[in-house]
Amino acid sequence: MSNKKIKDLILNILVIVVICVTLTPFYFMLTTALKTSQGSVAYPPQIFPTELTLQHFKDILNPAIFPFWRYFRNSFFVAFTTATLAVIIGSMGAYSLAKLDFPGKKLFQEGSLVVYMFSGILLVVPLFRIISSVGLYNNKFSLVIACLVTTLPATLFMLSSYFTTIPVSLEEAAMIDGLSRLQVIYKIVLPLSIPAIMSVFAYVFMIAWNDFLFSSIFLSTPDNMTLSVGLRQLFSSKDYVWGRMMAASFLTAIPVVIMFSMIERFITGGLTAGGVKE
Template identity: 55%
Template sequence: MVTKNKTLNRIILYCLVTLTVVTTVFPFLVMLSTALKSNEEALSTTPNLIPANPTLEHFMDVLNPKVFPFWTYFFNSFQISFATALLSVVVGTLGAYSFARLEYKGRGWFQKGVMLIYMFSGVLLVVPLYQMITAANLYDTKISLIITYLVLTMPVSLYMLGNYFRTIPESLEEAAMMDGLNRLQVIYKIVIPLSLPAIASVFIYVFMIAWNDYLFASVFITSEENMTLPIGLSHLFHTKHYVWGRMMAASLLTAVPVVLLFSMMEKYFVGGLTDGGVKG
């Protein structure tokens, strides 16, 4: 009876995993299929998943500056996302370490205040952020988006890094300081190497938020030379070059950097880096 229950549970588990994978991957297969179809086939009343005559025409059109300034939008998005993620990691590491290790007056209130910001929806922050950005003469600049994304992602960065720092034995840091290291040296030589999984997670999280954002980019950016990919894709809908194949091709190309970034940093997503660091 026990064996039958285990088999049934395993079958249910496999079915749920298969269903999850199918529902996750299927939209991307449809996007790829549409991107490889001709215009006539993409608009056919009898759709099929496998293109009858695959073509790379739509990908070449998207990468053609005369049709769509993909590379301009791409480099704008990359610069903003990378700068935001890097600053979030640097500032978040120092701030989270102070929450996790240092004792000072008002620390608890600072922590609660940071998490309180995260409770507000991004829509509610549009107006005050817009007022601050315009008052600082940063409207329609990449810096305005970097500042905005830092405000949105910093609470989660501090929370994730702070919780991870608390898992590192304090005795490792105490031993390092006894050997002559100061607090900053302890952070960069002890804490950061042991926290690479959390730091990589924060970097990818912030990068994805900045890379995929549409709301704030559409509010703070108006000139084409500063537009990001999400805004560029939305503008493609309203141009004479709009066809489904190009939209799907551009969408797939937009997703490539995030997939590559995750693949390169996947090795850091391991646990137990500090296991055995201190013996009882």
């Protein structure tokens, strides 16, 4: 018995070590954001800040000094729109794949699996040309479309595998009771699928919020920039005020982290069922 206890103790200590190592960069992100400007460049580095200040956060959030809120709004607009569209278009498509039969369904499923593996950097060159020629360059909507489509295969997969678990008999019973197919969908299937829909929303939101690749080539003026490209532009010189940089990084990470922690229960199931990409 005591042997087992010692083993457990060692394993628990290991868990703590793993967590500490994993979170080290986050620790430095937060503490550096709170250090004074001198403190952040002190040597030896201050593991525990000697003096704390909220000045960097105040600077970042002050529109006169820093366009953080504008970038934040742009990022939020892109992520929220993309996630909402993904849920709508994805639910329709996924229902079709899960419950209905149409010619070419098999082909579509296999095709979207291939698409799932070929996106991102492979699309950058042709998409840039296309987007420019249709006049969507430097338009946030181009970013929405790009993020929407590159996540669509995963969205369809996650939602349709969830829809498949809803028994057909339930839908049939409702239809016998006089509900139409559409009523069945929004009165029964969708309410039952809230966890899956939330995971998809969060997943797409996260991808769109974190995107750097598409934002960096589609957006050119500060008015339209999202946090990823905006911050990179502002902090392109390496010896910029670290405190501000870390405060901005921290605030950029917060929305997705909060979102993820709220739906973590759902998403670990969803992610693993769908084999979802980063």
